Amino acid sequence: MTLVSPRYQNPYAGFPLDNSSQGRMMRPSLSGLSVGLRPPVAPVASPASLYTFLPNRQNAPYRFAVMGDAGTGDLNQALVARQMSFWHQVMPYNSVMVLGDNVYKNGEPALFPDRITRPYQDLQRQGVRFFPVLGNHDVKKGFGDWQLAYWGVPPFYNFKLGPPGFEVEFWAIDTNLLIPQSSLEGQANPVLARQKAACQMAWLAQSLAQSTASMKVVYGHHPMASRGANTKPGRAFEQQILASQLGPLFSRYGVDLYMSGHEHHYEKPALVSGTYHLVSGAGGKLDSAKRGGPEGNGLLKQLHFMLFEITPQGLTYRTISSDGKFIDCGKIPRRGMLGGQLYTYA
Numbered sequence: 001m002t003l004v005s006p007r008y009q010n011p012y013a014g015f016p017l018d019n020s021s022q023g024r025m026m027r028p029s030l031s032g033l034s035v036g037l038r039p040p041v042a043p044v045a046s047p048a049s050l051y052t053f054l055p056n057r058q059n060a061p062y063r064f065a066v067m068g069d070a071g072t073g074d075l076n077q078a079l080v081a082r083q084m085s086f087w088h089q090v091m092p093y094n095s096v097m098v099l100g101d102n103v104y105k106n107g108e109p110a111l112f113p114d115r116i117t118r119p120y121q122d123l124q125r126q127g128v129r130f131f132p133v134l135g136n137h138d139v140k141k142g143f144g145d146w147q148l149a150y151w152g153v154p155p156f157y158n159f160k161l162g163p164p165g166f167e168v169e170f171w172a173i174d175t176n177l178l179i180p181q182s183s184l185e186g187q188a189n190p191v192l193a194r195q196k197a198a199c200q201m202a203w204l205a206q207s208l209a210q211s212t213a214s215m216k217v218v219y220g221h222h223p224m225a226s227r228g229a230n231t232k233p234g235r236a237f238e239q240q241i242l243a244s245q246l247g248p249l250f251s252r253y254g255v256d257l258y259m260s261g262h263e264h265h266y267e268k269p270a271l272v273s274g275t276y277h278l279v280s281g282a283g284g285k286l287d288s289a290k291r292g293g294p295e296g297n298g299l300l301k302q303l304h305f306m307l308f309e310i311t312p313q314g315l316t317y318r319t320i321s322s323d324g325k326f327i328d329c330g331k332i333p334r335r336g337m338l339g340g341q342l343y344t345y346a
């Protein structure tokens with residue numbers, strides 16, 4: 001295949017990096033992650049690779065959006081992106097956690113501008129920052145490192161949002177590394193894939209242990225606990241592999257929430273072994289009525305994104321459909337706080 005080199009743009013170019021009250025972003029030196037035409041060598045992450053964000057008053061620092069499985073380039077992606085832009089005017093947010101499968105079907109670099117930049121350029125122009133993880137479609141042809149370079153992030157990283165004393169720390173992880181069958185590298189070079197996975201797990205355990213944040217949120221592409229996933233071949237196996245590796249860490253270090261996509265629907269946050277799990281995988285792709293389990297009991301087959309707010313009591317969320325309706329809302333309490341009862345559907 002002849003690859004036509006796309007014109008690379010750094011989505012964060014122009015974002016203020018000064019000490020003004022409008023916001024400051026301190027980033028580690030991401031050696032090897034220069035935005036260029038060569039796939040970079042993924043840096044070894046360490047707890048020192050923490051991104052710290054200070055308040056950006058214009059952009060409501062304590063709200064963030066979540067969406068996954070968006071990269072179709074079709075009308076569905078555009079409709080969700082349009083709602084994200086609209087709701088940014090109503091309830092401004094300054095970050096978007098992107099849950100993977102950002103470029104269908106094979107993560108082709110030539111499609112990055114069309115799937116990653118164009119639908120969200122309105123938000124990016126307003127300083128909204130995007131924190132992606134890679135999905136199986138992003139890595140299946142070996143273009144994962146290209147996409148990370150395009151976004152300007154390492155393969156796994158952590159950062160904080162929220163006011164002092166109520167900070168929420170996020171860990172963005174590459175679950176493809178933990179499910180080697182899902183990546184080209186995992187199939188072609190299982191030894192290297194295992195080394196990368198071990199590196200990520202060591203980093204995750206160490207930084208979770210060192211975290212002093214009042215809430216801990218981990219997110220990756222594949223779910224650990226999805227009811228809908230169990231109706232598709234191979235999906236239960238993926239969840240078992242992930243749960244066996246991540247579950248013990250989540251319990252030991254008190255992870256409050258795990259967010260994933262991969263299943264093209266919405267699953268309301270549900271408490272599993274002390275950690276809330278949600279699935280938000282319909283930011284552009286949607287399962288048919290037959291695939292991914294029946295609707296109901298917290299599972300909805302609607303294109304959507306989620307809008308979160310960090311409050312002293314925990315996280316509140318609204319799930320907004322591609323036609324602008326609230327299809328769910330609720331709260332995820334800080335540990336030790338009462339009031340964690342989830343709302344029923346609006």
Ligand SMILES: [Fe+2]
Pocket residue numbers: 101135136137221261262263
């Ligand atoms: Fe996926």
